[in-house]
Amino acid sequence: MLIRGGTVVSEGRSSTADVRVRGQRIAAVDEHLASEPGEEVLEAAGVLVLPGLIDPHTHFGLDSGTGPTADDWSTGTASACAGGVTTCINFATQFPGQGFAEALDAVRRQAEERARVDWSLHLNITRLDDGWERELEQVVDQGVSSAKVYTTYKDAVFYVDDWTIYRLMQRSGPAGMLVQMHAENDDMLQGRRRELEAADKTSLAFHGEARPALAEAEAVSRGLFFSRVTGSPIYLVHLSNPLSVDLVTEARNAGIKALAETCPHFLCLNDSVYQRPDATRFLMTPPIRPEAMRRGLWERVRAGQVDTVGSDHCGYSLEQRGDTSAFGQVRNPGIPGVETTLPLMYTFGVKAGLIDLQQLVRLTSEGPARAFGLWPQKGRIAAGADADLVLFDPRRSGPLRDEELHSAAAFSPFAGLTLQGRVKTTVCRGRLVFDRGRVLGEEGWGRFTERLPALPESGWSG
CATH class of the missing domain: 2.30.40.10 (Urease, subunit C, domain 1)
Structure with missing residues (x-):
């Protein structure tokens, strides 16, 4: 060709x-x-x-306990093909009764049969069983060099406590594992939710207020502290608050190995969408923020303080939301996005004069390739x-x-x-x-791509 x-x-x-x-x-x-x-x-x-996009944040076939997303590996990667995404890094959740290997194998079987583009996996750790230290090293040896933890969703399988995160990060750096964090302080979320419910402010118009941006920044600061005291690098996913990015930047300037990711929806929309009659289209966590925060995120992207952009593709249909009469009743927040990242970033970033083409490629291809051990095989021409x-x-x-x-x-x-x-x-x-x-991509054409271990001394992979 x-x-x-x-x-x-x-x-x-x-x-x-x-x-x-x-x-x-x-x-x-x-x-x-x-x-x-x-x-x-x-x-x-x-x-x-351009180099094929690397989406470092997809949830094809996610089952949070209420059934899987409408998008499986076939439809999700078809959407990736149409969006110029040639590599997706998807999450594999450790469910009850599973060790690390079993969690990865369950998702890997789905991808091997149906993925139309190349792929890799992040392990989503939910607990540390006896012998987990050796199993972590085995996971890295098999080409999976990143793992995610959640600081929220105490009522679901995903949440892990601070002691678990600390123990994991004591070992993750030496093992070559990059820890990712969904950073929201769950106690702060629950407190704000109780206030809104007491004031009878429970409609979708209050979805954003129910998950305050401060809760994200607080949890980011905790993750950075764990990185500081353990020496293990950390990757903060889907940051929606400019203050969160500032905390990462300050930590990096102090020698902490930290990386920041944001998403197109935080850069292209503001929280006025929750006042619309179709607010159910915009339900994700963290939520979309006020316009001043959207502009503030672009300022930090432009200044090079954000390392990657991921779609956080979580393809639930609107019907799968369930009861949308109140924000606390919604079953499945999450939006599709793997197909729209490139035109959104070009329109709102390059065309608007906020970033240039080289920055676009760094955020969507080179940055994810370097962060997740795919460089120099992927992310460049x-x-x-x-x-x-x-x-x-x-x-x-x-x-x-x-x-x-x-x-x-x-x-x-x-x-x-x-x-x-x-x-x-x-x-x-x-x-x-x-x-x-x-x-044109055929099911099963996509190939699992082994990734290099994360390097604690640099905060980058590769």
Whole structure:
């Protein structure tokens, strides 16, 4: 395959160039490469040629106890194909009765049968059984070098207490495991919820208020403390509060190994959506924040204080929400997003003049590749790297429609927004998996990608 005449953006540079693919790898990147006999040529004049996106935060097939998400590995990765995402890192929850290996194996079997793009896994640790230290090292040896903990959801399987987190982080660094944290102080959430219920403020209009931004920042500060005293790196997921990012930045400046992730919904929407009659479309945790916080997050993204952008794709349908008469009754918060990250970040970031193309690639490809041990195999356009590429046409413009998307959730919180640019073609390891509106990726084509151990001395992998 020869991709000819596009604007190639990778590793801090952009230039008009051709990209030659042989087999599953990139063979050459140069100007004016002559086509060879039998070579498929993709004309890319006027199109951006970017490294395939790496979504570090997806929940395909998640079952939180009320049934699985509408999106399984087949529909979720079909949506990824259409969004220019060539690698997804999905979560594998440790349910009761499972050790670390059993939790990973259960999800791995699903992915091996149905994934249309490449994938890896984060272990979601919910407890530490006898012998967990050795099992943690075995997980890393098998190519899974990250694990998530939750500081909230005390009434569900996900919550772990501070002592468990501390014990885990005493061992995670030496084992090569990067700990991720969903940071919200559960006691603060419960206290605010009780106040709202006592005041009869229970409608979806109060969903954002029920999970105050301060609860996130407090839990972030605790995670950073654990990183400081153990020396193990930490990755703070889906940060919605500029103060949370500031805490990570201050910690890094003090030598703590910490990474910050945010999501498109926090950068592109504000909490006025909870006043709308269709507020059920915007239910996720943490919730969308006020406009001043949205602007503040962009300031920090622009300043390079945020390392990655993940979709937090959690493809429940609106019907799976259950009772939406009160925020406390909603069963399944979560939104689809793997397909819309690139056009959203281009529209609200690049087109708006807040970031440039190089920053876009750093946030969506290079940053996740480095953070999670996929670099230099993925996240860049260079000879020898996997041929993971997305051709993005910035000239296409129009409102996003639910019906143009491929998620089984069958809605998008971003529907109605006018987006600049659409994915034209997605290539995963040299194979077309999406082209001009058609998903071509086959179930089972996606391959498990082993990841390098996290490096405590740097806070990065790879």
